[in-house]
Amino acid sequence: MTIDNTNGGTDSRSGADTDADTDGGRAAAKPNPSRRSEQSRRAILTAARELVSELGFAKLTIEAIAARAGVGKQTIYRWWGSKGEVVFEAFLALSDPGEGIVLPDTGDVETDLKYLMRETVAEFADPAFEAPVRALNAEIINDPKLARLYHEKMAAPVDEAKKERLRSAQRAGQIAADVDLDLALELLYAPLYQRWLLRSGPLTEEYADSLVALTLKALRP
Amino acid sequence: MTIDNTNGGTDSRSGADTDADTDGGRAAAKPNPSRRSEQSRRAILTAARELVSELGFAKLTIEAIAARAGVGKQTIYRWWGSKGEVVFEAFLALSDPGEGIVLPDTGDVETDLKYLMRETVAEFADPAFEAPVRALNAEIINDPKLARLYHEKMAAPVDEAKKERLRSAQRAGQIAADVDLDLALELLYAPLYQRWLLRSGPLTEEYADSLVALTLKALRP
Amino acid sequence: MTIDNTNGGTDSRSGADTDADTDGGRAAAKPNPSRRSEQSRRAILTAARELVSELGFAKLTIEAIAARAGVGKQTIYRWWGSKGEVVFEAFLALSDPGEGIVLPDTGDVETDLKYLMRETVAEFADPAFEAPVRALNAEIINDPKLARLYHEKMAAPVDEAKKERLRSAQRAGQIAADVDLDLALELLYAPLYQRWLLRSGPLTEEYADSLVALTLKALRP
Amino acid sequence: MTIDNTNGGTDSRSGADTDADTDGGRAAAKPNPSRRSEQSRRAILTAARELVSELGFAKLTIEAIAARAGVGKQTIYRWWGSKGEVVFEAFLALSDPGEGIVLPDTGDVETDLKYLMRETVAEFADPAFEAPVRALNAEIINDPKLARLYHEKMAAPVDEAKKERLRSAQRAGQIAADVDLDLALELLYAPLYQRWLLRSGPLTEEYADSLVALTLKALRP
DNA sequence: CGGTAAACGAGACGGTACGTCAAGTCTTGAT
DNA sequence: ATCAAGACTTGACGTACCGTCTCGTTTACCG
Incomplete structure (x- = not known):
């Protein structure tokens, strides 16, 4: 994990709106992030992660997170806006790869993509x-x-790595x-x-291979 | 979401299921579908549809459906196993096209697919x-x-129509x-x-066109 | 303290009130007393009585009453407006003497009053x-x-009995x-x-006697 | 309500208490009254007084007092043991008459007492x-x-003045x-x-007069 | 008269209880 | 027997305060 700044990452209030926030008269309190307990934050995130795995998201409750983390409910409500935000930040902390992601590059894009896709299939299982x-x-x-947070913080780095591999294939003349x-x-x-998420069909290695093959046909120069 | 109820299925209309079920001694009640009030059923489905539109699914409650439908809560619990089942059946009743779906076929698959995809983009908006x-x-x-119900009852018929159009293109030699x-x-x-559902990017007509063009490249003979 | 319910009183059993209440348009729900669970009511009252004795009123909580009574909190909130009302009704049920109270009448008012007052002193201890x-x-x-409820339901009957004894003394010429x-x-x-409630002085039998003696001096013909 | 704090009393000004207390090893803090901020103390007392009037005692909170007084909560907890103590001291500061109280003495005890009692009735209103x-x-x-504090600090001086008036009446032969x-x-x-506090009856000047008349009958030589 | 320990304002913390909402079950007439 | 109605137990919600515990920041005493 990179050294945290005051913001801390998921802070929902620093949302899409332009946070000039001169506060003309809003009554809402503004907790001071510099006084935040890092220990509590971590305990909450850990508890959230564990409980999602144990119960699933729908049956997860803020109270259970607070209890497991040994924390007052208010400490959760103070820093997160919803169950979803807590869980998201828990995932984020988990998945944070620290530095850049580099994908394998054997020189043959089809080989590499099939490997990647089979790996994804395995992960989904x-x-x-x-x-x-x-x-x-x-x-x-x-x-x-x-959604925005997800794409910015979690999807974008991975996607960028994948696009880098495709760019390499373009340079090699394998993709237009x-x-x-x-x-x-x-x-x-x-x-x-989609097959995985919406269960619209079986997920096999053969499927992954076919998908790569067909897609590469579309991408060829 | 909840495991299941005695009924065993979401589709309450398929009363002819495996209902040999003479019940050797279980205490659980077995509502008799032949005595079911069709009027209540329709009121519930209508209320469910309206309320999902007004509040969204998450804020929808069984109590609200019952109140809006002028129905006792038990009447809902008696015939459906979860909020999801009620809402699903409400959609199903709505979207049921009765008979077969026929898609336009101008003879040029690219034209037809672009039209279809643009229409989908509009619908999503x-x-x-x-x-x-x-x-x-x-x-x-x-x-x-x-998921299974959705694919069987709602997605399958539409997908079949689309595949029929692709088959036509195959016959015309436009697709391998x-x-x-x-x-x-x-x-x-x-x-x-995915762009729409997970908000992973903007949905424009240009996007739809590009998608069709690229995909057709993969499908060409 | 709390706003009020239509009933306007703590005694939920007196359904025959002046319930003209055709409800011009208030949104608030009106629970139907005829469907009320007598078992829950009694459990709540008993729990309230016990807990007041164990903890005192200030440390008594609605949640504790509900838990001890094996009852949902809502069942308390449905029928009572405040902790005070519950506890009051609990006392009321306890102290209800059923029928009339008759005080001793030896013929000598001083003797009888001193006995009564000493009894009161003992009770307070x-x-x-x-x-x-x-x-x-x-x-x-x-x-x-x-306060009104207390005086009507609890104090009035006792006071009436005491006044009856004084009237007897008037007839006997012992009081003007x-x-x-x-x-x-x-x-x-x-x-x-006042001595007892506000702890403004010691409560002894001698004090009771002096008080009776002095008061009777004022009441003498 | 709570037993006590280290300080041992509500009167925070009595710094000279039993403060020999060299403290052999207890960990508890002993705030040094000489460093106490008189400004904060007054702000707290004022805020307490205002808020009791505005909200009543039950709805008064320590947090509200601290906020209104522009003071940290700890500053209240440091010097007082409970909400009750703060409010009491606020009253005490208010009612402190500085020096002795002298009641009117026209020579006729009935006149003077009726005047006093009518004044009390007015005050209660x-x-x-x-x-x-x-x-x-x-x-x-x-x-x-x-209770003890109340009687010592607030009631006693007033009662002493009243008794002085009665003594004067004794000397004048109007009271035994x-x-x-x-x-x-x-x-x-x-x-x-009692009529006022427990709302057991109406408080009028006539009532005050009757009370004085009847009582004096008991006190006559 | 400058260093330092305290009291201070602020407010985050672990908690308890609040009063509300809805879930799913159960009971009571009415049809 | 199903229905509308709704009371019931349960459990989570999000909020308000509790009393304790850091945080820097004054402040005032003492060396």
């Missing part, structure tokens, strides 16, 4: 991954703010130079993700 | 469509049973004959759906 | 009596509604015929009650 | 007097320590020489006080 990620996605559907890489990524991953 | 469909998808994520049409459909729709 | 009655009085000070009996009663009891 | 005094009395009921003046005072005031 892991029950420890399943519950929390489903929970997060279900929340994202109904919470634009969370004028292809929109964002679109290309969606073509590759969205079908897979 | 309609607020009246937004709330309930997001709600349904959020539930599907965490409820395999609901050996393409897996399910996969093709996913390539086309999953990126669009 | 009983710890089981102390906590709840202090609690009730403390509430009465700040709650006019409760034109004395205001309410005032006489206050002269007798208020000093004693 | 003043809403500014009502809230805080009721609050104080309600606390006294459940707090022996507060052997009358217990404490008892006499109670006979006079307790009925009035």
